[in-house]
Amino acid sequence: xxxxxxxxxxxxxxxxxxxxxxxxxxxxxxxxxxxxxxxxxxxxxxxxxxxxxxxxxxxxxxxxxxxxxxxxxxxxxxxxxxxxxxxxxxxxxxxxxxxxxxxxxxxxxxxxxxxxxxxxxxxxxxxxxxxxxxxxxxxxxxxxxxxxxxxxxxxxxxxxxxxxxxxxxxxxxxxxxxxxxxxxxxxxxxxxxxxxxxxxxxxxxxxxxxxxxxxxxxxxxxxxxxxxxxxxxxxxxxxxxxxxxxxxxxxxxxxxxxxxxxxxxxxxxxxxxxxxxxxxxxxxxxxxxxxxxxxxxxxxxxxx
Numbered sequence: 001x002x003x004x005x006x007x008x009x010x011x012x013x014x015x016x017x018x019x020x021x022x023x024x025x026x027x028x029x030x031x032x033x034x035x036x037x038x039x040x041x042x043x044x045x046x047x048x049x050x051x052x053x054x055x056x057x058x059x060x061x062x063x064x065x066x067x068x069x070x071x072x073x074x075x076x077x078x079x080x081x082x083x084x085x086x087x088x089x090x091x092x093x094x095x096x097x098x099x100x101x102x103x104x105x106x107x108x109x110x111x112x113x114x115x116x117x118x119x120x121x122x123x124x125x126x127x128x129x130x131x132x133x134x135x136x137x138x139x140x141x142x143x144x145x146x147x148x149x150x151x152x153x154x155x156x157x158x159x160x161x162x163x164x165x166x167x168x169x170x171x172x173x174x175x176x177x178x179x180x181x182x183x184x185x186x187x188x189x190x191x192x193x194x195x196x197x198x199x200x201x202x203x204x205x206x207x208x209x210x211x212x213x214x215x216x217x218x219x220x221x222x223x224x225x226x227x228x229x230x231x232x233x234x235x236x237x238x239x240x241x242x243x244x245x246x247x248x249x250x251x252x253x254x255x256x257x258x259x260x261x262x263x264x265x266x267x268x269x270x271x272x273x274x275x276x277x278x279x280x281x282x283x284x285x286x287x288x289x290x291x292x293x294x295x296x297x298x299x300x301x302x303x304x
Contacts, residue, residue, distance in 0.1 A: 030059065030204055030223060038065050049125045052234075056130065060207030061235035067122045068230040068256075072113050073189040077254050079108055080144050080189075102141050103272035106289075111280045117256055119285050123185050123232055127260050130183060137269055137288050138182060139259040142189075144252045145198060151243025156203070156214040159184060159259075160237035166210025169217075174208070178238070182261025186233040189254035195224035198246030198253050200233070206240035214240060237261070 037055055040048045056062040083104070106114055118137055127135070145151060160181045164172055172178060192199045201222030203209075209217060217240055224244065227233065235241065237259075246253055270278075270290040278286065 034063060034225070037062070045125075049122070049129075052126050053129050056126065056234060056236075059204045060239035061202055061204070061233060062126070063225055063227060064122055064126070064232045064234060065228070066230050067120050067232040068116055068187050068189070070230055072109075072116050073229050073254075075109060075113060076105075076117075076142055076256060077144075077189050079105065080142055080254060102269065105142050106140070106269065106272060107274045107277045111277075114277075114281060115285055117187065117258065119288055120185075120187075120232070123234060126234060127183050127185075131180060131260065131262065135182075135260050135262050136290055137258060138261050139184075139257065140269060142254075142256045144254045145246050146252055147246050147250050148248040150245040151198065151200060154243040154245070156218060156240050156242045158206075158212060158214070158238050158240055161212040162207075162209070162238045164210075165212065169209065169211030169213065171205070172208045172210050178208070180207075180236050180238065180261070182237045182259050184235055184237065184257065184259045186235075187256040187258070188227045188231050188233070189229065189256065190251065191228045192226065192253055193250075194226045195244060196247060197226075197250050198244050199224045199226070201242045201244055202233075202235065203240040207236040207238040209238075209240065 033055065037048075037051055040051050052062045052064055109117075118140060162172075162178060164176065164178050166172060186200070191197075195201070201224050203217060203220050204223050206217065206220075211217075220240075222242060225233065270286060273281075273286075273289070281289075283291075
């Protein structure tokens with residue numbers, strides 16, 4: 001039987017104080033489930049991946065431990081910091097966002113790091129179970145947020161609208177399968193202490209919310225997970241989330257954001273590679289970056 005008891009439905013049915021208690025309870029349960037999940041990372045690989053997928057399907061996101069080696073995190077942080085010194089973009093510097101442009105990133109960090117970032121073994125073991133057909137990397141960028149500034153999108157939003165909606169915005173029943181158009185991965189290059197560290201706020205279970213109008217859900221409390229260096233937050237393109245200001249007392253937040261899907265990319269990543277990088281990468285990585293797309297192999301993909 002279909003279940004329809006998500007946060008949005010609880011809040012709509014309860015009095016304000018009761019609804020908050022219910023949501024606090026759900027967030028406490030969520031934290032406990034994450035702790036249980038992280039403990040499984042020490043178990044067999046297959047068990048851990050399976051439980052990560054179950055968690056994602058219920059909550060619309062999952063935090064995966066230790067996806068990037070610490071040496072990769074260190075090298076990309078250094079690359080971003082060097083880019084900050086050379087940045088001529090006054091607008092970006094004033095906004096507190098220092099980008100590491102994709103082409104420069106992919107052509108600078110080396111084969112080992114590109115494979116770890118673009119075709120990370122752990123994250124792709126999860127993604128390939130969630131996206132049923134051929135997919136490729138549609139976005140990849142590294143950047144840092146400076147203390148006193150905020151993330152890219154300081155408003156509640158989905159990265160892509162849900163193709164299925166409900167009349168009143170209540171949650172889509174759990175028996176209805178809604179496949180993601182794309183899935184995002186936030187690789188954290190340093191530890192982030194939840195909201196205190198400027199962590200992105202997430203509305204759990206919101207990938208199943210029945211409206212693409214974010215104003216319906218503005219009153220819902222956000223969940224701010226804590227992550228360690230090398231961890232990855234994987235979340236659905238339909239999960240509501242919001243950028244958070246980075247306190248002036250916090251450390252800069254370093255992140256690599258990749259996304260995978262069946263849609264055409266924001267930028268043709270393969271075309272950004274120089275000849276030396278292309279010759280060094282395995283064919284499957286080049287294909288993930290869109291090499292085959294240039295020959296029409298991805299003609300079945302939908303345009304954005």
